[in-house]
Amino acid sequence: MLPNTTPVRLSPADYEGIxxxxxxxxxxxxxxxxxxxxxxxxxxxxxxGGDIDLLISLDPTCGVDSYRLTQRLRLALEDQLGEQxxxxxxxxxxxxxxxxxxxxxxxxxxxxKR
Numbered sequence: 001m002l003p004n005t006t007p008v009r010l011s012p013a014d015y016e017g018i019x020x021x022x023x024x025x026x027x028x029x030x031x032x033x034x035x036x037x038x039x040x041x042x043x044x045x046x047x048x049g050g051d052i053d054l055l056i057s058l059d060p061t062c063g064v065d066s067y068r069l070t071q072r073l074r075l076a077l078e079d080q081l082g083e084q085x086x087x088x089x090x091x092x093x094x095x096x097x098x099x100x101x102x103x104x105x106x107x108x109x110x111x112x113k114r
Contacts, residue, residue: 055090
């Protein structure tokens with residue numbers, strides 16, 4: 001796993017907490033994550049506030065229930081980060097989410113297993 005060194009508006013604890021939450025949630029539902037991308041206002045160092053927008057790319061061969069993963073991930077993120085507003089987009093190779101293109105174009109990859 002390689003952490004990204006591009007500056008984003010996350011504390012070191014939040015940065016690591018996101019990875020730990022994704023690993024825990026994926027392990028719980030049998031998913032295999034490939035990358036974690038931060039997008040939205042938190043990638044702009046000149047902005048203030050804002051929620052945490054995450055794109056989690058999965059190994060498409062796992063066939064995991066994305067809804068169940070999203071729910072488990074919300075709980076794991078709350079455990080790691082406390083109460084923060086987090087938007088989650090799952091890329092599982094089976095469905096197209098309108099935010100997927102935006103996230104890929106504007107996002108910063110935080111972690112990758114590729």
